[in-house]
Amino acid sequence: MATTQPGVRTLTPAQADASRQARRQSASHFWGQFALYAFAILTAIAFSIPFFWTVSSSLKTAAEIRQVPPTFWPEEVRWLNYSDVFRLAPFARFIWNTVIITALAMVGQILSSAAVAFGFSRFRFPGREALFFLLLSTMMLPWQVTIVPQFLLFRYLNWINTFLPLIVPSYFGGGAFFIFLLRQFFMTIPRDLDEAAKLDGASSFRVFWNIILPLSGAALATVAIFSFLQHWNEFIGPLIFLNTEDKYTLSIGLRYFIDNPFESDEPREAILMAASLIVALPSLILFFMAQKYFVRGIATTGLKG
Numbered sequence: 001m002a003t004t005q006p007g008v009r010t011l012t013p014a015q016a017d018a019s020r021q022a023r024r025q026s027a028s029h030f031w032g033q034f035a036l037y038a039f040a041i042l043t044a045i046a047f048s049i050p051f052f053w054t055v056s057s058s059l060k061t062a063a064e065i066r067q068v069p070p071t072f073w074p075e076e077v078r079w080l081n082y083s084d085v086f087r088l089a090p091f092a093r094f095i096w097n098t099v100i101i102t103a104l105a106m107v108g109q110i111l112s113s114a115a116v117a118f119g120f121s122r123f124r125f126p127g128r129e130a131l132f133f134l135l136l137s138t139m140m141l142p143w144q145v146t147i148v149p150q151f152l153l154f155r156y157l158n159w160i161n162t163f164l165p166l167i168v169p170s171y172f173g174g175g176a177f178f179i180f181l182l183r184q185f186f187m188t189i190p191r192d193l194d195e196a197a198k199l200d201g202a203s204s205f206r207v208f209w210n211i212i213l214p215l216s217g218a219a220l221a222t223v224a225i226f227s228f229l230q231h232w233n234e235f236i237g238p239l240i241f242l243n244t245e246d247k248y249t250l251s252i253g254l255r256y257f258i259d260n261p262f263e264s265d266e267p268r269e270a271i272l273m274a275a276s277l278i279v280a281l282p283s284l285i286l287f288f289m290a291q292k293y294f295v296r297g298i299a300t301t302g303l304k305g
Contacts, residue, residue, distance in 0.1 A: 058082070058273035065269050081274040088271065091278070093246060094253035101163050101249060102231040105170040109227045110220060113174025117182035118208045122194065132183075139176045143236065151240060165241040166234070170227075178223050185219035186212060221290050229283055250279045 053072075057065055058081055060074040085091050120132050154165045173179065189212060197207050213220065235251040242248060248256075257272040 054273050054277060058270055058277055060270050062268075062270065078270065081270045082278070084271050085275045085278060089253060089256045089275075090245065091253060091275065094248050094250045094256075095278075097163070097247060098232060098249040098251075101166050102228060104163075104167045105231045106224060106227040108167065108170035109174040109178060110223055111174075112171050113178035113223060114182050114213065114216070114220065115208070116173055117179045117186055118212060120179070120183045121186035122191075122204075122207075122212075135176050136180060147236070147240065154241065160241055161243045161247060162241075163247070166231070166237050170231075174223075174227075178226070181223060182216070182219055185216055189215055225286060225290055228286060232283060233279075254279065 056071075056073050059077045059079065060071075061076055061078050064071060064074055064076070120128065150165070150169075151160075154160055157164075159165050159168075193211050193215075194207050197211055202210070233251060234249070238249045238252050242252065254272065254275055257268060257275060
């Protein structure tokens with residue numbers, strides 16, 4: 001006959017089985033989380049290697065960057081490569097041109113896409129769904145189909161070699177993707193707010209400007225990030241519409257270090273890497289600063305459609 005010591009609790013067979021099952025589940029959960037985090041860390045390291053290599057190469061000398069086998073970190077750190085970017089090319093002018101185009105185009109894209117999305121989400125008119133479907137269908141058109149008619153139109157308007165072809169189209173709708181993104185977000189905002197505002201005498205513009213936009217900060221931040229990246233890194237548009245060096249943007253300016261001959265002792269590849277990092281730095285800063293709004297805007301879009 002089994003005896004138990006005083007104060008010691010004896011588990012029934014069912015309780016013992018439940019305890020063992022709980023321990024197995026806990027161990028399985030732990031190893032599952034461990035494998036997930038290990039995979040995430042290894043993937044992050046793999047994707048970080050090209051960026052690390054760019055940083056390392058931007059600080060190397062001409063001899064070391066061509067050294068075989070290559071070194072992962074320069075033996076002699078050459079910070080002058082970054083100052084040479086501005087010495088060997090009008091890089092400050094390229095930055096200023098890109099800032100002007102990106103800022104004006106981004107503002108136009110946000111405002112125009114928000115206005116169109118407001119019309120599709122709040123107004124009821126004949127053919128609304130057909131027009132919205134037609135709008136979405138334009139996303140399937142490759143840019144090669146429209147670039148030639150655009151060039152002929154802008155040449156007729158004498159806009160070639162100006163910033164206008166890169167800015168003005170952003171004020172006419174802002175793009176089907178941004179309209180779709182904002183329209184889906186606007187539909188999650190209750191219509192009761194619109195009706196209450198209209199009872200107080202607010203016009204549709206007042207509803208749009210004072211109610212819808214302030215409540216759509218996360219979605220507008222998402223559009224702003226995508227728009228900034230699109231115009232900051234755009235290459236084809238500036239390559240086609242800009243002809244003179246004083247109008248070049250950063251994407252075209254990077255080719256300056258490939259096409260233009262330098263002195264034989266200049267580390268051209270290292271300077272190109274340094275220039276690439278300067279171009280990428282604003283995008284990295286913007287993403288990390290606005291990451292919270294970006295994730296929130298993507299997560300809350302389309303919850304109600």
